[in-house]
Structures are given as C-alpha cells and as structure tokens.
Amino acid sequence: MSANTLWTACLDRLQGKVSEQQLNTWLRPLHAEESEGTLRLLAPNQFVFEHVRDHLLNAIEGTVNELQPAEGGCQVRLGIGGAEWPQEAVASRRERPAAAEPRRATPRPQGPVSNLNPAFTFDTFVEGKSNQLARAASLQVAENPGVAYNPLFIYGGVGLGKTHLMHAIGHSILARHPEGRIIYLHSERFVADMIKALQHNAIDEFKQHYRSADALLIDDIQFFAGKERSQEEFFHTFNALLEGQQQIILTSDRYPKEVEGLEERLKSRFGWGLTIAIEPPELETRVAILQRKAEQAGIELPSEVAFFMGKRIRSNIRELEGSLRRVIANAHFTGKPITLDFAKDALRDLLAVQNKLITLENIQKTVADYYRVKVADLLSTRRSRSIARPRQIAMALAKELTQHSLPEIGQAFGGRDHTTVLHACRKIAELREADASLDEDYSNLLRTLSS
Amino acid sequence: MSAAHQRQLPLDLRLRDTSRFAGFYPGGNRLARDAVAALAVGSARTEPQILLHGPAGVGKTHLLQAACHQGHERGEPVAYLPLAELAAAPPLAVLDGLERARLVALDDLDAVIGKGDWDEALFGLLNRLRDAGCRVLLAAVAAPDGLASPLPDLTSRLAWGPVFRMQAPEEDDLKRILAQRAALRGLELPESVADYLLRHYRRDLVALLQLLDRLDLAALAEQRRLTIPFVRDQLARP
Numbered sequence: 001m002s003a004n005t006l007w008t009a010c011l012d013r014l015q016g017k018v019s020e021q022q023l024n025t026w027l028r029p030l031h032a033e034e035s036e037g038t039l040r041l042l043a044p045n046q047f048v049f050e051h052v053r054d055h056l057l058n059a060i061e062g063t064v065n066e067l068q069p070a071e072g073g074c075q076v077r078l079g080i081g082g083a084e085w086p087q088e089a090v091a092s093r094r095e096r097p098a099a100a101e102p103r104r105a106t107p108r109p110q111g112p113v114s115n116l117n118p119a120f121t122f123d124t125f126v127e128g129k130s131n132q133l134a135r136a137a138s139l140q141v142a143e144n145p146g147v148a149y150n151p152l153f154i155y156g157g158v159g160l161g162k163t164h165l166m167h168a169i170g171h172s173i174l175a176r177h178p179e180g181r182i183i184y185l186h187s188e189r190f191v192a193d194m195i196k197a198l199q200h201n202a203i204d205e206f207k208q209h210y211r212s213a214d215a216l217l218i219d220d221i222q223f224f225a226g227k228e229r230s231q232e233e234f235f236h237t238f239n240a241l242l243e244g245q246q247q248i249i250l251t252s253d254r255y256p257k258e259v260e261g262l263e264e265r266l267k268s269r270f271g272w273g274l275t276i277a278i279e280p281p282e283l284e285t286r287v288a289i290l291q292r293k294a295e296q297a298g299i300e301l302p303s304e305v306a307f308f309m310g311k312r313i314r315s316n317i318r319e320l321e322g323s324l325r326r327v328i329a330n331a332h333f334t335g336k337p338i339t340l341d342f343a344k345d346a347l348r349d350l351l352a353v354q355n356k357l358i359t360l361e362n363i364q365k366t367v368a369d370y371y372r373v374k375v376a377d378l379l380s381t382r383r384s385r386s387i388a389r390p391r392q393i394a395m396a397l398a399k400e401l402t403q404h405s406l407p408e409i410g411q412a413f414g415g416r417d418h419t420t421v422l423h424a425c426r427k428i429a430e431l432r433e434a435d436a437s438l439d440e441d442y443s444n445l446l447r448t449l450s451s
Numbered sequence: 452m453s454a455a456h457q458r459q460l461p462l463d464l465r466l467r468d469t470s471r472f473a474g475f476y477p478g479g480n481r482l483a484r485d486a487v488a489a490l491a492v493g494s495a496r497t498e499p500q501i502l503l504h505g506p507a508g509v510g511k512t513h514l515l516q517a518a519c520h521q522g523h524e525r526g527e528p529v530a531y532l533p534l535a536e537l538a539a540a541p542p543l544a545v546l547d548g549l550e551r552a553r554l555v556a557l558d559d560l561d562a563v564i565g566k567g568d569w570d571e572a573l574f575g576l577l578n579r580l581r582d583a584g585c586r587v588l589l590a591a592v593a594a595p596d597g598l599a600s601p602l603p604d605l606t607s608r609l610a611w612g613p614v615f616r617m618q619a620p621e622e623d624d625l626k627r628i629l630a631q632r633a634a635l636r637g638l639e640l641p642e643s644v645a646d647y648l649l650r651h652y653r654r655d656l657v658a659l660l661q662l663l664d665r666l667d668l669a670a671l672a673e674q675r676r677l678t679i680p681f682v683r684d685q686l687a688r689p
Contacts, residue, residue: 020516020520021516021533024523028523029529044548046547047545081551082548158603186579188578220604253604322610325498328613329613405651405653
C-alpha cells in the first residue's frame with residue numbers, strides 16, 4: 001500500500017479542504033492503484049462510488065493535477081473493488097477490473113483454501129448437558145461425511161455454538177481429506193451471490209461453485225425466509241449435493257418446520273437427515289466455558305469471578321465471551337488482577353442498567369408515581385411538605401441523572417430559578433445523611449430510573 | 452485581512468484536533484481510549500470489535516474518527532459510517548463490500564436499529580467483517596441490550612467484543628476542555644466565564660462546543676473578549 005505515493009499526497013492535501021468525517025467516510029475507504037499516467041481508485045461499493053463520483057471527483061482530480069502538473073496530467077479512474085488482504089479467510093475476494101462504470105464479479109472459483117474459523121474445532125468446544133447430543137451427532141458426521149446424516153440440521157438460539165460445531169465438522173473433514181472443498185457461508189451471502197450472478201448472467205458458474213463442494217455449510221438458514229428465488233436455487237443445489245453424497249450442514253435459530261416464509265418442500269427436505277437441538281448452557285457449562293476461554297487467553301480467572309459472570313450473563317455464549325473480553329481488556333489496560341469487585345466494575349457497562357436515556361419528564365413522572373402525587377403538583381407553586389419534598393427529590397435526581405443545567409432543570413419544574421434547584425440538591429444530600437427512610441426512597445428511585 | 456480569512460486557521464486546527472487520539476481528553480474514559488487505540492493499530496492482544504455507548508458529547512465519535520485516522524496512517528483502507536446521516540439510504544447498498552476495508556467504524560447505531568431492513572443488513576455486515584478479519588468499532592447511545600433490536604442475532608453480535616460505557620465529562624473536565632478548545636482558537640476563556648457557561652447553558656459538551664463556535668464568531672465580529680456580560684448578552688439572543 002505504501003507504494004501509493006500520489007494518492008497519499010493527494011489525501012494529505014485534501015485534509016485541508018474536506019472535513020475529517022468526509023475523509024473517513026468517503027475517501028479513506030478507497031483502494032488506490034497507480035500506474036503510469038493513471039490513478040485507479042476503487043470504492044468498496046456502488047454507494048461510495050456514486051457519492052465520490054458526484055461530489056468529490058472534481059476535487060480529487062484538481063488536487064492530483066496540482067501535484068502532477070506534467071503534460072497530459074494524470075488520469076483519475078474510479079471503479080468498484082478492493083485489494084487482496086493476506087488473511088485469506090477471504091478466499092472470495094478477487095480483484096476486480098476498475099472501469100468507468102462499476103462491474104460486479106461473478107462468484108469466484110475457490111481454491112482448496114477454506115474459510116473456516118481456525119478457533120472453532122472440536123477441541124475448543126466445551127461440552128455440557130445442553131449440547132452433548134449436538135456434539136455427538138457432529139462427530140458422527142465428521143467421520144462419515146455425506147453418509148451418516150445428510151443433511152445435518154442444527155438449531156437453537158443465538159450464540160449457543162451452532163457455528164462452532166459446523167466449523168468443527170469442516171475442520172475434521174479437512175483433516176482426513178486435505179483436498180476436500182468445504183464451503184462455509186451465511187445464508188445472506190448465498191442470496192447476495194445469487195443476485196449478483198443473475199445480474200451478470202453467471203448463474204451457471206454460481207451453480208457450479210456450490211455444487212462442487214464436498215461439504216456445504218450454510219449458517220442461519222432462517223434468513224432465506226421470504227426470498228423465493230434463492231430458495232428455489234438452493235432447493236436445486238440441495239438436491240444435487242444430496243444425490244452426490246456431498247455433506248450439507250445447516251443451522252437455524254428454530255426447528256425447520258417453524259421457520260416462517262420457507263417453502264414446504266425445503267422444510268420437509270431439511271428433515272431428511274438429522275435435526276438436532278442445541279440448548280442454552282446451564283450454569284456449570286457457562287462457568288466451564290469462561291474458564292476455558294480465560295485459559296486460552298492466558299488469564300487467571302478466579303472461580304468466584306467465573307461463577308459471578310456465569311450467573312449474571314445467562315443469555316448466550318457469545319455475550320458471555322464478550323463480557324469476558326471486557327474483563328480481560330480492563331485487566332490488560334489497568335494492569336490490575338481480576339477480582340470479584342474488579343469484574344463487577346468492568347461489567348457494569350455491559351449490563352443494561354443505567355443505559356436508558358433518562359429525561360426530565362421521565363423523572364417527574366416516576367417520582368410523582370412513587371409518592372402518589374400528580375406531576376402537575378410537582379410543577380405547581382404549592383409548597384406543602386408532601387409536595388415540596390418529592391419536588392426536591394425529583395430535582396436532585398435530574399441533576400444526578402441528566403446533563404441539563406440548573407436553569408434548565410428549574411425551567412422544567414414550573415419555571416423555577418436555578419438557585420432553587422441548587423438548594424434542592426443540597427437539601428436532599430443533607431437529608432440522605434440524616435434520614436434513612438428518605439435515603440431509601442431516593443435509592444429506590446435512582447434504581448427504578450436507571451434500570 | 453478579512454474576518455473570514457482570520458478564522459480559517461483556528462477552525463482547521465479544531466477539526467483535526469477532534470479526530471486524533473492526542474486531542475482526546477480522557478477524563479473517565481481512559482480505558483475506552485486505550486482499548487480503541489490498541490484496536491486502531493491492530494495490536495495482537497486486542498479484540499477485533501469494541502462497542503462504545505453513552506449519550507451525545509462523551510467522545511464516541513472522536514474516538515472512532517481518531518481510530519480511522521490512525522488506521523489510515525498505517526496505510527489501510529478504513530471506513531467511517533455516520534449512520535444517522537445515512538439512515539435514509541438503502542442499507543444493503545450502504546453496507547455492501549465494506550469488508551474490503553481493514554477497519555470499519557459504525558457510528559450512531561441507535562439511529563438505524565429497529566428501522567426497516569437495517570437490522571438484518573447490519574447483522575450480515577458484522578458476519579462478513581468477522582469472516583474477513585476486519586476490525587470493527589461501534590458506537591451507540593445504549594448498550595446492546597438497551598438498543599432493543601428486533602433481531603436477537605444482531606444484539607448478540609453487537610456484544611461480541613468488549614462494551615464500554617463512556618463517562619460524561621465532570622464539570623472540571625468540561626471547563627478544561629472548553630479552555631483548551633478556546634485556546635486553540637486563540638480565545639481566552641476565563642474560569643469565571645467557563646463557570647457561567649456551565650451554570651447557564653447545558654452541561655453537554657457538543658452543545659457547549661457549538662456555543663463556543665458561536666461565541667468565537669461573535670467575539671471576532673464585535674471585537675470583544677469573552678466576559679460574563681458579553682456571554683450573557685449572546686445567550687439572550689435567539
């Protein structure tokens with residue numbers, strides 16, 4: 001990339017003319033290639049291409065010609081495409097010719113390189129009651145691909161390890177048959193590829209590509225719902241693979257028959273092999289997963305912390321891992337050891353508490369409900385204790401929970417002066433020290449508002 | 452020299468200042484800044500995805516822009532998407548092919564989540580970015596659960612990496628940032644005036660910086676210094 005001296009110089013010069021956001025949104029995504037007399041700029045997609053062409057191309061050309069005022073100047077050509085990047089999980093991205101008008105690539109022939117995630121193997125899969133059946137079935141398929149169970153349909157909620165098992169089967173097949181062609185993709189990729197193939201009269205290559213797989217792994221099949229043309233195409237691919245005893249593995253967030261918007265004939269075929277559920281992991285498995293992940297990251301995770309996290313984050317494994325990453329990041333950047341308090345502190349940002357947007361109206365309503373008074377009373381000029389105290393509490397909460405200024409808060413409470421708000425805040429702070437029941441009320445309200 | 456000409460230089464400085472790590476005032480967000488800075492250079496021990504959340508004016512956009520700038524300096528294609536501005540565009544077209552970049556920053560997720568086809572398109576993008584080994588920065592007003600996407604698949608992917616809640620600047624931080632930004636414009640902002648602004652205007656950094664822009668312009672036009680009477684007078688104007 002560093003060879004792009006002209007483009008780099010051009011961007012440097014444009015920094016003074018367009019905003020940083022424009023640079024980051026429209027210009028820095030462009031991939032540049034220079035050859036004599038031509039600067040080819042490749043946009044990642046049509047949308048960026050059009051914006052640059054319509055709004056920025058003149059500025060780019062002007063700048064380039066300022067930099068290279070040689071005879072004939074330098075021609076700027078805009079296209080769509082991108083670079084090869086080394087991490088070839090992206091075996092899919094062949095460079096596209098830049099043209100004055102964007103062209104789309106046809107589905108690319110894929111070499112023996114697979115795009116399986118190297119981390120997703122059977123060895124790294126943590127087994128528990130919730131997933132042991134799915135794991136056992138996956139092992140069988142891995143040993144006898146195309147024969148044991150075809151298709152293998154794994155279903156379960158988000159983030160429970162369906163993709164992990166699918167990739168593990170792929171790795172295992174490759175280990176036995178290194179020349180095998182394993183294609184893994186999300187269903188929406190299949191849809192997008194098919195649309196592109198249709199646009200470019202390349203549907204035969206498309207068919208050939210998918211039908212030549214020794215194993216075809218499609219994730220989240222529920223996103224085929226309502227896409228009839230893709231279902232039709234997939235139906236034929238499916239049949240061809242099955243006939244050729246090529247393995248098909250599918251995942252979905254629900255039982256095949258329950259996927260709405262999916263053709264009946266597909267649903268019934270999905271059931272021809274083995275359909276197996278993967279359940280949310282129970283606490284022990286969640287804890288085991290955390291400990292295994294921590295070990296892999298080379299981190300000491302005390303078991304009380306693992307249990308705390310396992311108890312708090314029940315939804316799925318992806319979020320469990322995300323929260324572990326947050327704890328690890330905190331440890332890494334602060335250099336502190338991971339203790340229970342440390343983990344609680346790190347996870348506060350993830351757990352939804354305090355994440356809602358809190359408005360002044362919301363505070364007034366919540367406080368009014370709590371004390372069984374009317375919002376109108378809080379805003380009125382009435383000064384009886386039963387109204388004034390809740391009003392002061394509401395003001396103090398507003399100061400604590402919002403970014404409004406004192407005059408703004410005063411304004412929102414029936415046009416009071418900012419000194420009144422200031423007085424309320426001080427008064428409540430004092431009372432919370434002296435009066436346990438008021439302190440409890442305040443804490444309750446704080447909790448209600450921020451959860 | 453015309454007034455407009457005089458303004459050119461400080462304005463330019465300000466723009467860059469808000470898009471570099473060096474110009475980021477960490478306050479309570481040191482950890483988030485360090486994590487994002489590590490992601491920006493793709494250091495081995497960092498996560499490929501980070502989500503920042505918090506209300507406007509806490510520095511989310513600043514960190515995203517700074518990371519993009521840093522990635523660009525390393526010679527990588529980067530893409531910053533202000534989703535609030537792009538919300539009306541067709542999601543699939545906007546998000547197509549972004550896995551060609553090495554670092555993608557999606558700002559204002561809350562502006563599009565739950566709207567039309569955005570959730571599914573974002574879900575697809577996050578999968579592609581992950582498959583392509585692309586680094587991802589996300590920013591929103593709330594944590595993944597709080598964004599209430601109708602698509603649980605998306606919610607769980609938003610929480611793939613560490614999630615940081617950005618802390619709003621304390622009053623002292625705000626005053627320091629204001630003074631620093633004023634100085635960049637060649638303006639002197641006395642502490643008493645900063646106090647006055649915080650008490651009488653919003654304690655919201657974005658709003659305060661916009662106000663500072665306005666005051667800068669007015670001070671220049673009227674050849675005045677920033678004093679409390681001058682500021683009070685300006686605030687009273689529509």
